[in-house]
Amino acid sequence: MTLVTPYRSRGQRLARTGLIGFVALVFAFLVLPTLAIIPLSLNPSSFLVFPDDGVSLRWYRVLFASPDWMRALRNSLAVAVATTLIATPLGTLAAIGLARMRSRAKPVIAGLFAAPLVVPVVVVAIAFYFLFAPLGLVNGFAGLVIAHTVLATPFVVIVVHASLQGFDFGLLRAASSLGARPSTVLLRVLAPLIGPGIAAGAVFAFMTSFDETVVALFIAGPEQRTIPLQMFEGVREQISPAITAAATLLVIASSLLLGTAELLRRRAERLNRPPS
Incomplete structure (x- = not known):
């Protein structure tokens, strides 16, 4: 041995x-x-050159001084915030109902919630276009927010449902037996315990909306152009190093949001972990 x-x-x-x-x-x-986008964004040249000729913040200044880029940023933030405010409560309530369900149809219903993640996004975009066109929702913020909400809600459902694993629903029954109303049980008992999971789901919903491109190509109009659409149009019409500056900022923002979501997810797991 x-x-x-x-x-x-x-x-x-x-x-x-x-x-x-x-x-x-x-x-x-x-x-x-x-x-590799990061050093390209610091290139002082008017063309995309690698390795860089030097280090300069020229294209970041161009980015923040451009009315088109700033309008696209405002549009992206407005749509992403509206999507988050709608998708987060919808996804949370769906996740709670899914976690408490004891029906044999639970896997089927869970699959339906995840359908927007499985179907190719271009198919979803075409479906949204033909659905929204007769309703007058194309080329408007309302249609874009609705479409992004459909895409973002499954992420909230998945994250919140994961945070509910191991949760003791007996706490809710105990609160109800003491006279608490359903709304009070939801807001004063359940929400604080799974709050980090809800916040993580909200982060994913915000990221999903902020980074979405394909559906926006079909739904958004010229006045609703978002940051991804602005980047897409810039690459198609005229390649400018300002695109690399925008891409770098998106990479940094996405990394920070993903790190925040992971920290919130771990905190939710610790809160709902049964005592040993």
Whole structure:
């Protein structure tokens, strides 16, 4: 036994080192192309040149001085905030109902909630266009917010439903037995306990709306052009290094939001973890 153990532990160390190396290579393959945008955004040249001729914030100044880019930013923020305010309560209530459901149809209903994530987004965009066109919702903020809400709500359902795993619903019955109204039970008992999960779902809803491009191409009009649409139009018509500055800011914002969502998710798991 003493002769086998060192070889076995050495093999385990080699396997672990190989696995870590493989994961690092995959991570680099996925992340490095995105990080390459950052030095390009600091290029003082009027063309996309790599390696850079120097370091300059020229294109960040152009970005924030452009009326078109600032209008696109305002549109993106307005649509994303409206989408978040609608998708978060809808997704939260759906997740609570799904978590308490004991029907055999639960997997089917859960699949229906996740359908917008499975169907190709271009198919969803075409469906929205033909549905909204007769209703006059194309080329307007209302149609864009509704479409983004449909795309963002499944993320809220998934995140909040995950935070409800292990939650003791007996607390809700106890509060009801003490005379609390359903709204009070929801807002004073359930919401504080799964608050981090709800906040994480709201972050994902905001990111989904802010970064969405395909549906906006079909639904949004010239006055509703968002940041992704502005970037798309810039690449199609005239490639400007200002696009790399906008992309860098989006990468930084997305990384911060993803980190925040992960911290909130872990906090929700700790709150709902049963005591040992």
